[in-house]
Amino acid sequence: MEIQSNQERIHKHMDLCVFTAASPTSADLETMVAMRDRDIHRLEQEVRRLQRLLQEVQERTANHVALLQQQLANKSQHIERLQAKLQSQQDYEKIKTELRTLRALMQTTDVISVFSPPSDVRSVSVDNDPVIQKETPEFHHSTGKEEALNESSSVISGSPASSSSSLSVQSFIKEETDSGEDEQEFDTARLAQQVKEALQQLNIGQRVFGHYVLGLSQGTVSDILARPKPWSKLTSRGREPFLRMKHFLSDEHSIRTLSAIQERLRGVFVPWVGPPDRSSDDVIRNILDQSRLEMLDDDDDDDDDEGSRCQRGGDTSDDVIRNILQQAKHETQTQTPAMNDAPVRQEEEDYGTLESGVQSLADFVQNIIQKVKSEIYEDTEPSVSPSSVSRSFQTLAADPDQRAQGFKMETRQRPRSCPISSSCELQSLHLDTFSITQRVKETLTANNIGQRVFGEEVLGLTQSSVSELLSHPKPWTKLSLKGKENFIRMHLWLQDPQNIQKLNAMKKMDHRARLKRALMGSDCASQRWLDVGGQGFCDRWGRCEAMKRPRVILSAQERDALIAVYQTEPYPSQHTIERLAAQLGLHTSTVSNWFYNYRSRIRRDGFSEPVQTRTFQNSTGSSPVSSSLVRVKQEPSDGETEEDADLQREEHSHVSVGVQSVSRVKREKDEDPWTSPDQQCRKTSGTSRDLLPA
DNA sequence: TTAGAGTCAATATC
DNA sequence: GATATTGACTCTAA
Structure with missing residues (x-):
């Protein structure tokens, strides 16, 4: 553009020359020469500037190319390593056949000489696990060593959705099912127990496990784990989940990945959806900053490199949970798990393999990742990118902030048996x-x-x-x-x-925001119930929703009646609930919810400190009930004054300090307790139960 | 399907 | 206006 404008100027000057050529004076000529000189000078400057720019761009491009080449080289090396591993284990089928032969030989030998089984065959067993032990060595538990891990992860190539794999789960299952020798040795109960423990330890839900590993619903998973049928009683189809479970247990990558998926799905530590002007990522960063404030007295200059910036932008809940846990553990001086020499690099490598998009092995892990990518992350917000799961792990090792003291130490101390830090570390953490x-x-x-x-x-x-x-x-x-x-x-x-300082700042901002919203008329209660076709309203964030049900307010009598029933039947049958609902004029869901909530709050108050768990003898029974749960004062019944209610509460206030468990109440259950305390169903003001769904 | 844990939002209370 | 209570909901496990 500038060059073009310069050229236009020159043309004008030339026109001027032509125009004045008829009678050029020396002054004109001098002027023209001066203009030309200025233009030439300007052009020279422009050329120099452009050259500098070009040079900078070239340098940046060269750097970027070098970086990409480096990454490419790394990836290529990784691919080569994986290919080498694959190559080295291509004789799997052959070895398996040989092992079968050996095993058959061993059994034959056992028949001949029961007390002297061949030692070479016994060495096939990897550990003492009777379930895993029956398998070929490739299907053993990970021992924590890299060889074992790689071996395991490479061999577990069977995938429910993979057709490229030479060893699919189906073929494996078929082989196992066809193999009569395994039939009598497979301990489904033990396997189920191991899976249950693993899921519990890693806080992986049955739903996620069922969906991604077994292809079954949560209910089915629960059933299988709780009541595993003996192997001999299972059909080939029934055996499939157990074989998949065995796959799962034997592959640390699968376990890690699933745990990561679970945490990601849960949105660990960011379970709420904040207002539009404050994303969950902001909240996470806020917490991260808070943790860093404590952990880092001064910042490392090296933190400003490009990589760290990228990683910082990609902080995930996994990072947050680690940060929080590390800090909390540090503060409470909780005993850290035993030192483990597994280097961070090993973890980086392990986690890195999760992300490896170029990984051609259609293994178990990759299948899960792809499934997650396709099913979960496609429709989520940009901050929850498809690579978040794996990136979160990489962040652990790549973020220079986290390489700071303390965190690094803690990271190194994470035992290999606990691949996902959050769940395991939470288990060892204790707070008052x-x-x-x-x-x-x-x-x-x-x-x-x-x-x-x-x-x-x-x-x-x-x-x-x-x-x-x-x-x-x-x-x-x-x-x-x-x-x-x-x-x-x-x-x-x-x-x-700086907690108070920060909160005060937030308080001020919040106050201003409220004022602003109030001025705009979007935050007052009267504005909240804006009709949307008469069936809904817009909330303060501008989201329009369907009409919400008005709150049901139970009267004192209704509450007393419910409590009376609870005294003798804390877990009422559907029949009792329906009868109660009919007699009180309430919806069954209201009665049902009341019992849920009441039991929950009885438990809660039982857990609380004695000061807060003042319990008393209820007038309708002998079982203690938390005073907070019988708020008869809240709404005096007909003919009942506030004072009466207070008196009633006072009467009940025979303090019975101590934890009262629901189980005790349960034990006191006897015949149908319904004594019809007050059959008058008063409609409470402000309630509109008619709106409740059937 | 049921129950528990955690949470929200409406409402009551201070 | 801040805090406590409570009916109702979601998610998870059995």
């Missing part, structure tokens, strides 16, 4: 939940920070959830993985020296 909630409450109160702000900014929960967490903390051991997350977050927040 009551102490944490006390400290959080004190801190919030002292700094005048509300539960809402704290919940939204620190935990990603609503005010009500925060209130429940702080008021009724469960002991650590009673918490699920998801429940533990909140306490880890709180613990980390307490450790953050």
